[in-house]
Amino acid sequence: MSSLKTSLRTHTCGELTDKSINKKITLCGWVNTTRDHGGVIFIDLRDHYGLTQIVFDPKSNKETHKIAEKLRREDVISISGTVKSRKSGMINKNLKTGKIEIFANKLEIINKAKTPPIEIDDRIEPSEEIRLKYRYLDLRRPKMQKHFTFRHKVSQVAREFMNNQKFIEIETPLLVRATPEGARDYIVPSRVNPGKFYALPQSPQLYKQILMISGFDRYYQFARCLRDEDLRTDRQPEHTQLDLEISCVTSEDIMNIVENLYKDIFKKVLNKSLPKFIKLTYAESIDKYGTDKPDLRFGLELINVTDLVKKSEFQVFKNAPLIKCVHLEKSKLSRKEVDSLIDLSIKEGAKGLAWMKYNGKALESSIVKFFPEKTQKELIKELKLKKDSLLLFLADDKEVVNDVLSKIRTELANKLDLIDKKDFKFCWITDFPLFSWNQEENKWDAEHHIFSMPTQETVKYLEKDPSKVIGDLYDIVLNGIELGSGSIRINKPELQKKVLEVIGIPQKEAEEKFGFLLQAYEFASVSHGGMGLGFDRLVALMLGFNDIREVISFPKNKAAQCPMDSSPSSVDEKQLKDLHIKKNVVK
RNA sequence: GCCCUGAUAGUGUAGUCUGGCCUAGCACAUAGCCCUGUCAAGGCUAUAACCCGGGUUCAAAUCCCGGUCAGGGCGCCA
Numbered sequence: 001m002s003s004l005k006t007s008l009r010t011h012t013c014g015e016l017t018d019k020s021i022n023k024k025i026t027l028c029g030w031v032n033t034t035r036d037h038g039g040v041i042f043i044d045l046r047d048h049y050g051l052t053q054i055v056f057d058p059k060s061n062k063e064t065h066k067i068a069e070k071l072r073r074e075d076v077i078s079i080s081g082t083v084k085s086r087k088s089g090m091i092n093k094n095l096k097t098g099k100i101e102i103f104a105n106k107l108e109i110i111n112k113a114k115t116p117p118i119e120i121d122d123r124i125e126p127s128e129e130i131r132l133k134y135r136y137l138d139l140r141r142p143k144m145q146k147h148f149t150f151r152h153k154v155s156q157v158a159r160e161f162m163n164n165q166k167f168i169e170i171e172t173p174l175l176v177r178a179t180p181e182g183a184r185d186y187i188v189p190s191r192v193n194p195g196k197f198y199a200l201p202q203s204p205q206l207y208k209q210i211l212m213i214s215g216f217d218r219y220y221q222f223a224r225c226l227r228d229e230d231l232r233t234d235r236q237p238e239h240t241q242l243d244l245e246i247s248c249v250t251s252e253d254i255m256n257i258v259e260n261l262y263k264d265i266f267k268k269v270l271n272k273s274l275p276k277f278i279k280l281t282y283a284e285s286i287d288k289y290g291t292d293k294p295d296l297r298f299g300l301e302l303i304n305v306t307d308l309v310k311k312s313e314f315q316v317f318k319n320a321p322l323i324k325c326v327h328l329e330k331s332k333l334s335r336k337e338v339d340s341l342i343d344l345s346i347k348e349g350a351k352g353l354a355w356m357k358y359n360g361k362a363l364e365s366s367i368v369k370f371f372p373e374k375t376q377k378e379l380i381k382e383l384k385l386k387k388d389s390l391l392l393f394l395a396d397d398k399e400v401v402n403d404v405l406s407k408i409r410t411e412l413a414n415k416l417d418l419i420d421k422k423d424f425k426f427c428w429i430t431d432f433p434l435f436s437w438n439q440e441e442n443k444w445d446a447e448h449h450i451f452s453m454p455t456q457e458t459v460k461y462l463e464k465d466p467s468k469v470i471g472d473l474y475d476i477v478l479n480g481i482e483l484g485s486g487s488i489r490i491n492k493p494e495l496q497k498k499v500l501e502v503i504g505i506p507q508k509e510a511e512e513k514f515g516f517l518l519q520a521y522e523f524a525s526v527s528h529g530g531m532g533l534g535f536d537r538l539v540a541l542m543l544g545f546n547d548i549r550e551v552i553s554f555p556k557n558k559a560a561q562c563p564m565d566s567s568p569s570s571v572d573e574k575q576l577k578d579l580h581i582k583k584n585v586v587k
Numbered sequence: 588g589c590c591c592u593g594a595u596a597g598u599g600u601a602g603u604c605u606g607g608c609c610u611a612g613c614a615c616a617u618a619g620c621c622c623u624g625u626c627a628a629g630g631c632u633a634u635a636a637c638c639c640g641g642g643u644u645c646a647a648a649u650c651c652c653g654g655u656c657a658g659g660g661c662g663c664c665a
Contacts, residue, residue, distance in 0.1 A: 032627085039623030053626065073616085092626055101626095115617065117597055121627070124599045124615065129657055182665040202665090229664045347590095348661095449665045485665095503665095558658065 004049075008078065014050025018085050018099045025102065026080040027052060028110070030140070031071050032120070041068045042101075045079065046120075048145055053092070053101040054079055064107040074113035074120065080106040128549075133563040135554055144550075150269070151539045151551050155222060157268045158242055161261050167218040167244065172207035174200060174224070180505070180513055181450055183227040186237070194580040200226040203532050206517055208245040209451065209489055212528040213520045220244040222535065233547050234481070234537060237560050241484070245530030251472050251488055254529055255279075255428055258476060258484075262426060270542060274426065277476075281431040290324070290406030292432070295480025296425040298418040300326050300409045302402075305393070308378055314370035316354065320395035324405050327383050328412065331357070331390035337415070341392065341408055350396055350404040360387035410480065421544060427477050431455075434471035435502060443504045448473050450499060451517075452487035453529075459495075466502050476533070483538055486531030493518045 004012050009028040016025065029047035041056040056068040071077065081104040092098030117134055118126045122143045131138040138144055162169070178185045178199035185199035201207075203225045211219045223243040231237065246254060259277050266272040278296060285292050288301045306323045317323055333341075338355055345353040356365040356379075363376050371379075383391070394405045413419050434454050435444040444466050446452070452471040454462060461468040472488040490496045496518060500510045510518065536548040549555040556562055576583065 035625050035628050037623050037625065037628080038621065040625080041623095042625050042628080044626070051626090055624085057623080059623085087624090090624065090626090095626080098626090115597070117616095119598065119615065119627095121615080123627070126598060127594095127657075130598075179665095183663085205665095227664065230662085232664085233659075235664070446665050452665095 012049040013045050013047040013052040014096055016052060016083055016097050016100050016102075020083045020100065021085050023083045024080070025083055026078065027054075027102065028078045029076070030113075030120075031073050031075045031077060033073065034068075034071055036069065041065065041071075043068065043071060045077070050096050052097045053095070054081070055084075055101050055103050056107070057103065060103065061105050064104055067107050067109065068104070071109070072113065072115070074116050076110040076113070078108045078110055079104045128557070129563060132549075132555065132557055135564045139553065147539075147543060147551050148553065150543060153269050154265055154539050154542065155535070157265050158261060159222075161264045162220045162242075162244070165218065165257060167220040167246075168216060169221055170211060170216065170219050171221060172201070172204040172211075172223070176201045176207075177516075180509075181446065181503075183229050186226050186228045189579040189581055191578050191580075202227050203241065204243050205449065205451065205532075206514075208243060208530060209517065209528070210520050212245055212247050212489075213523065213525040217247045218245075219530075223532075225532075231556065231558050231560055233549075234540075236536070236548060236552060236555055239537075239548070239552075240535040242533040242535050243530070244533070245528060247526045247528045249488075249527070249529055251430070251474050251486075251529060254486060254488075254531060255474055258486075258531055258533070259426075259428075262476075265538075266424065266542075272424065274424065278425075278427040280427055280429055282429055282433065283431065285429050286402055290402035290404075290409065291480075292429050292475065293477050293480055293482050294406075294427065294429075295410060295413070295419070296427055297420060297423045297479055298413045300328065300412060300418070302326060302405050302409065303383060305379070305383075308382060309371065309375060309393070311375055312371045314354075314367055316351070317370075317393075317395050320397075320401075322398045322401045323393060323395040324401050325383075325391045325393045326405060326409055326412065327385070328390040328392070328416075329386060330388050332388075333390060338390075338392075341411065344411055345394065345404050345408060348404045348407050350394055350400055353404075353408065354393040354395070356391045356393070358385040358387065358389040358391075423479075424541075425479055429475040429477060430473070431470050432473040432475070433467065434458075434469040434473070434499070435466040437467065444502050446499075446503050447471065448485055448487060450503060450505075451489050451496070453490050454495075454499070462498055462502060472529070474531075476531070478538070478541055481537060481541065482534070483541075484531050484533035486529060488527065488529035491521055491525045491527055493521045496521065 008026070010025045011027060013027055013029050027045055029045045032044040032046035032051055035042040039058055043054040043056070044051045045054050056065045058065040079102065081102045083100050084103050086099060086101055116137050118130055118137050120137065120140045122141055126138070139148070175188060175198040178187060178197060179202065183202050185202065188198040188200065190196045190198060204221060204223045208219055208221075221243045223241055224238050225241050226238045228237065229235070246257070263274045266274050280288070280294070282292055285294050287304065288294070290302050302324045303326070304322070305325050309317050309323055312318065342353045354367050356363045356368060358364070358380060363379070368376065379385070392408060394401045394408070396404075433447050434452060436447045438445045448471060452473050455470045455472050458468055458470045473485065474487070475485040476483045490499060497507055497510055500514070501507065505513070536551055539551040540546065540548045543550065545551070554562060554564065561567065
């Protein structure tokens with residue numbers, strides 16, 4: 001007997017096989033398709049588990065056949081009947097239940113359906129707008145049912161892994177203190193505290209650190225994180241992260257645990273064995289790929305040629321602080337395609353993109369004449385050019401070269417189809433600088449977050465030269481997308497205050513805003529660290545999507561609205577009055 | 588705040604570059620009829636659309652201007 005048997009059904013639409021021949025059963029579900037032959041009528045009945053073919057034969061039951069003639073797609077019905085095996089020629093191999101069919105002798109229409117505005121079908125992909133407005137119908141589609149079953153599986157494997165590693169799941173508040181750093185907070189007015197506001201958490205960061213101070217050795221949580229910032233394909237106002245924190249660890253320990261977590265997930269969910277994750281320092285990653293989120297599914301590493309080509313008469317190269325190039329072997333790029341890459345570089349902020357082609361004997365391009373023969377020979381030799389090698393050069397200051405050339409690298413890979421879509425290449429990026437210089441505000445910013453521990457070797461530069469301070473920080477990157485980041489936390493209040501001072505939060509302000517955290521650390525904590533792992537992104541990538549809305553049940557549109565329930569909405573004057581809030585909408 | 592792209596029946600699209608052959612094509616859906624073995628059934632018939640406003644032109648789905656909406660990106664997102 002089925003474990004999913006209820007008072008209203010004996011089986012689901014996805015489980016009956018030839019083992020159940022002649023059984024009397026009851027199914028309940030949606031009419032997926034009807035095929036009326038004038039006489040016999042076939043109905044594919046659908047529920048979460050699959051499809052089952054129901055047969056209405058006028059010869060055996062006139063009454064039900066008459067009702068069946070009226071059935072339309074998406075009506076919900078309950079049918080009782082007998083499981084019959086199909087003759088050999090009539091087996092449907094595309095269906096789990098394709099070896100059987102149900103001869104109905106009782107049919108009850110539970111609910112007639114209005115004609116749905118979208119097909120419950122994976123053939124036609126409706127527009128984003130329609131999908132979100134009728135999300136409940138969109139979610140009925142087999143594809144979406146699969147996405148959420150898949151997501152559930154991933155989260156179950158992750159939970160199981162965490163539990164086995166002795167992590168305990170602890171929930172932290174949704175109504176929290178607003179934070180001055182980082183993203184814009186969603187704020188919630190407090191009725192009982194006029195003029196005061198809670199914030200919705202951007203992450204459980206402070207709470208999990210405090211949980212370590214409290215002595216909970218290993219914590220995790222599937223935590224909802226909220227940010228009031230503009231949306232993107234991979235950014236929603238709320239997203240889920242697998243948040244974790246561990247006591248008495250080094251970053252190595254944490255990376256090991258997280259690496260094993262991902263390996264376990266890929267093994268158990270996709271049956272894929274992942275090799276050991278590559279580790280790059282921030283400096284190495286910037287050097288080779290121009291970004292701290294490198295996509296390692298393809299090569300095309302950036303080559304620093306500053307010293308090699310600086311001596312040229314080419315003004316652009318002569319004056320540039322950094323010159324890097326990408327070496328494309330066996331290039332078949334047309335002049336037009338190269339031009340479009342040049343356009344891309346300009347759009348992304350470079351002044352241009354220089355190129356040279358090697359024909360097997362000599363370099364060709366309009367700029368070759370500016371380079372002494374010796375330099376040309378060195379280039380050919382050093383970069384091991386072969387016939388039809390194409391070099392794309394970018395000369396500018398450090399930031400522009402790395403930023404733009406990394407985009408050129410990705411563009412090339414997409415254009416030349418160098419990426420195996422089924423490949424998953426994880427890597428760790430470590431040794432991030434703790435601070436970055438904010439030119440607009442003329443101050444230091446925290447590169448990751450303000451609670452990260454400086455490394456022992458570089459902590460001494462904290463006051464003299466913050467740019468030299470390296471954080472005990474690590475990011476996990478999958479296929480060029482940042483999946484999560486973490487660090488060992490500062491657990492000494494004095495050091496924390498110093499770090500806050502560097503980024504322009506003086507002691508007094510620090511006391512006011514983070515006093516509770518600093519105070520907690522006064523009571524002594526073991527060293528600890530952790531990570532926040534983007535869960536929507538992981539699931540989406542595993543399924544081959546960039547769009548996280550594919551794995552979020554009720555996402556917001558680009559304007560952060562939900563077309564289904566029309567949120568955000570206005571509220572009653574009474575509600576506002578209770579909250580001591582006056583509307584002052586400026587347009 | 589800025590940039591780019593798009594808007595054609597219920598849904599998804601063709602047509603727009605190069606105005607006229609568009610009385611707007613196709614698929615799915617919907618309605619009706621035929622059909623007793625189909626299976627994302629088949630056949631026939633029918634219903635149904637050029638986002639809004641202005642302009643250019645003999646003529647606008649098509650070109651121009653303004654707006655609205657949607658999507659993608661930049662900024663922003665420690």
